Amino acid sequence: MTDIYKLIHPVKYFNDYVSRQVRPDGREFHEQRNIKLNVNSIKSADASAVVKCGNTTVVCGIKLELATPKAEEPDLGFVVTNIELPPLCSSKYRPGPPSDNAQVTSNLVSDIIINSKCIDLKDLCIASDKLAWVLYCDMVCMDNDGGLVDACLIALMASLKTLSLPTVTYDSETEEITVDTSVTTKLNVHGLPVATSFAMYTQEQRNIILADPSSYEEDMCGGLGANLIICYNKGFICGSQKFGGSNLTTECERKAHKIAKGRAQIVEEVINVCLKNYQNEPNQ
Amino acid sequence: MPLDYRRFNGPEDSVSYKRFTKDYLKSYDELYKELLDDNGVRKDGRALSEARSMCMFFARTDMVSQAKGSAYVELRKTKVVCSVFDPREIPHQNEFSQLGQIFCEVKFAPFSCPRRRRPHAPDAEEKALSVALRKALEPTVCRHLFPNYQVDVFIYILEHDGACLSAAINAAGLALADAAVPMYDIVTACSVAIVGDRLFVDPTEAEEHVATISPETNSNHGVITMSMLSELKQISDFTLIGSMDTECVNTAMDILEKECETLVPQIQKILVTNVVKSFEQRQRLEEEANDREQALNIKMEEWRKLLNAG
């Protein structure tokens, strides 16, 4: 019965819920979904993580490669982050080159990673002007049910935190490269940016912000993806983006920041617990 | 190759660090020796004729919430996700097609292969796998029931450790059933790698790698994947690569036929569990709804009495 109602009157259906101070999946407005995290489940990648925020599933895998640094930046390595939204994650996407949505999300995550300076690119340089690491970080969405950026960032940070680099020796005279995989060093990760998505909805002059929206809620709030994304890094704001949606009152903004700050702490704890469990495992 | 402006690209000359490790270039004999230990047991502890089990814990349906039907299959390290979407009209087509079509796309994750990083753009192997998957599924789906429409089947390979195509076919069969697409029979698939006189059932990536390298001698080598409709005793697709004699093909076919049959009850079990689960959930929801309605009715009665009374 409710399925049909939802199909015929999608807006009214959503309005009915919101006017009763509850969301269609039974959450309250500020409530976020459960986060499940697992690291290093994919052995073919050099580091990997799988994260589930409610239904949204993102897999991140990192492949390591070696290259010569750019001539203008001889001491810097590379971090290449891409988000893949394959057609299987939602009926919105078609096979072929990345959609606009995928490109925007890719840009957003890459900006957050660069701006938060969580990886010092100098750490990735092996021999100046000769050899540096390239970190290919690919985040693949398996199931897009809203809050994509949040999940991507969690997966990326968790896999970066488990990444260790093999030892490379570079002979500057013979230009010979030898790699020893038995001795590895952990990559230094500074800080931990955590994004929180919000959907903004206006009902009878009332502004409502929905934390961690599902894909249905995002659609109802008229956006491709979330309307507002706030990113916190260790208690400091490191990014805030607003895409369309209704006007945002200062009061709502304050509320959103409070939720985002709280969520950043929770996520940090989730990642830390997960990493600790992983390191304590006897047979990694 | 033109630069891809829609993604972030790394430096052009980057190469995997594995190329500079000591054991990058191993001889054929070394690789072959590594596959089996002294007792003829494979590296992961299986016997030569033992397939990786696809029991309940490693295969499930209803994986992607946004899709009509979906499945996940895990064979030790090989991990495959499949989702199936509602039929839609065949795009860019002028003529009416009597039979419905199946559109398949197989994609490897960039980090899925242990030896190299996969490019983002679809390569020849992915295209070949997509075609093979479509051919395997076409005979099993009742395509006359949705003329001029196509069903999309998407496969994403998260990790590749051999037998990708057979895992993809098994996953697609599960996902199609989960999406309630009418089918004639359950489709199952299995692979075998042939190295000399040894047959590795359900090979790992290392075994497939050795099987595709041509040995110096004139011995058999290659990989065969076969998909079957076991109840109907029909082969829906057969793919062979390598070089082998008739005798070898025949033995491999007999083994694959048997393996495909043993998979059927496992797939049936997964599907039945799925149906039972969703049925139970629906029942529970209905019961809850009934309870709520009854409570409401009682309240209504009370109010009516109050109204009538006063």
Added chain:
Amino acid sequence: MAGLLLSPTEKVFIVHGVQEDYRSDGRSNIDYRPMELETDVVSHASGSARLRLANTDILVGVKTEIDVPSPENPDLGKIEFFVDCSANATPEFEGRGGEQLAIGISNLMQRAYHSSQAFNLKQLCIFESKQCWKLYVDILILECGGNLCDAVSLAVKAALFNTRIPFVKAALMDGGNVDLQLSDDPYDSKLLDVGSAPLQVTLCKIGDKCVVDPSAEEESCSVISVIVGITGNSSCFSEDNSSPDTGGKFTTIDMNGPGSVAPKTLKDAINQGRVAAKLLDKSLGEALLRERQESVKLKKYSYGFLK
């Protein structure tokens, strides 16, 4: 084969004929239609061949180039197939219609030539891990009259047989780089060993039996065909008949079409394909050797003072 409509009775007639191993045009189930083969038709290619089988017309050109071998296989050369379906070949190829088919055929060829038992890439090696020959096999489908795979594999084998690779006269090592000097006399070149190159046989399932080289009428009676690639017999392609019989191994088996087959039928089909391929390979070898002998007679002798 669009536009070809057969009545059920006509179909039954064809099916019964196939059952009796006697087809409507008088062939047996493993007989090919007569074909015309011509080699060395494109003067700018290293090797070329043109094949006409019924209405199917195929032109194959082989181009050679120097390339760097892949790091995984430093001692192997490279071979690449490219199929182009001309828009004139059949109305279905207009626009991008032929693309799918072209990719399918080139994939199939690549797989058939994958094993070194089919085509040894070591003969294309010039300098281990530094330089090797890369063969570009361009397949042009001029007209499509069915049975493409078989015709393509025949034409490719003939073109490779015809391919001449210039000898390397000198090689200079300059640091890590190799500088090659190639012989510029077109007759000072080596031929490739292609005796074991695979031929592909398409077996069209009609009733319970399979036929090779189906006519358009026969094709419309069938829902599935099995394509087998079978290595050739080197002794058929060399002038001394002393070398032992080899070949007859499967390098690829594939199925084409929306239907399915029973395991027994598939086994019979691949056996039948092997027999058919053997006969085909033998007659191809004879034809190619005959043509080569004729061209040897025409070989120019150098005259003049500067000899």
